[in-house]
Amino acid sequence: MRIKFHEQLDDLTNQLALMCHLAGEAIETATDALVQADLPLAERVFDLTEQIEQLHGPCEEQAMALLALQAPVARDLRQVVTGVHLVTDLSRMGGLAQHVAESVRRRHPNHVTSGETEEILNRMGRAATALAGLAEQVLRTHDPELATELGRRDDELDDLHRRLLTLIEDPTWPGSIPAAVDATLLGRFYERFGDHTVVVGRRVIFLVTGEPLSP
Template structure:
């Protein structure tokens, strides 16, 4: 029974890693769409997010099956519950990438923004893609040290987000209010995407060690 449980849990984690891989592809495609005003790239994000959501149901079903049929206790129960939370984090990452793509589609054929704001958003998008790639590695290896690295790398994304907000609030800002709103929302989408990758790392640490690390992340049930 123990061997069967572990095999099923490994299969669940593998599916979660696949969701994370797709989320990374989605945020990278969304960023390409943003900086190039590339509508086909934006449409690809919608396709990728559909693939993520197609995996969500089987992951949740597999976790519920483990709970119902294997009656896990202690560490095993912790691993299954962590898997359920990871499904939600990864689904939200796909949703955030789609929000970026929606902004591109809404403003096409024009760019959503330009100049320094677009450059900062592009850098945020590349960092977010890198964080997703690292989160995928964390899921596949379940390495707590690698998971802790997500926290450190997310600090750079947060720094770029602060720079973006400072740029919008600068009296020298000459773009319209509409552009300022778009840029503010896009920065938030990328920042939240990074937060979810950090949450993935923290959940993996909890899964492996049982230690619940304190976090200043405010990712709630209804938040993206």
């Protein structure tokens, strides 16, 4: 029974890592769509987020079944509980990538942003993609050092977000009010995506060490 239980735990871990992989692919594709004003790429994001949601329910059900039927304790219990929470975090990451794609679809055939604003958002998208890749490694390895690295890497994304807001708030910025709204929302989507990868890392640290999540 315990061998079967751990096989099921491993399967849950693999499914969560796949959700993270798909979220990373979605945010990368959404960023490509943003900088290229490419509608087919934006539509591809919706396909990816649908795949994430198709995994959401089964993962959640599997974790709850393990709790109810196996009565895990200690680290096994933490792993199952962590899995329940991670499903929601990873689903939200996919949702944020979808919001970027929705902006592209709404403004097509025009670019949502341009110039330095688009350049900063492009860099934010690449940083978010890298964070998702690192989060996937963390989920697969349960390495607390890699998990800690997520927080440090997210600082780069936060710096870019602050730079974007400073740019938009500058009186000499040439963009319109709708463009400012679009850029502000996009920056927030990327910033929140990065925050969720950091939460993934914190949850894995809790899994491994039992230390409660820091605020």
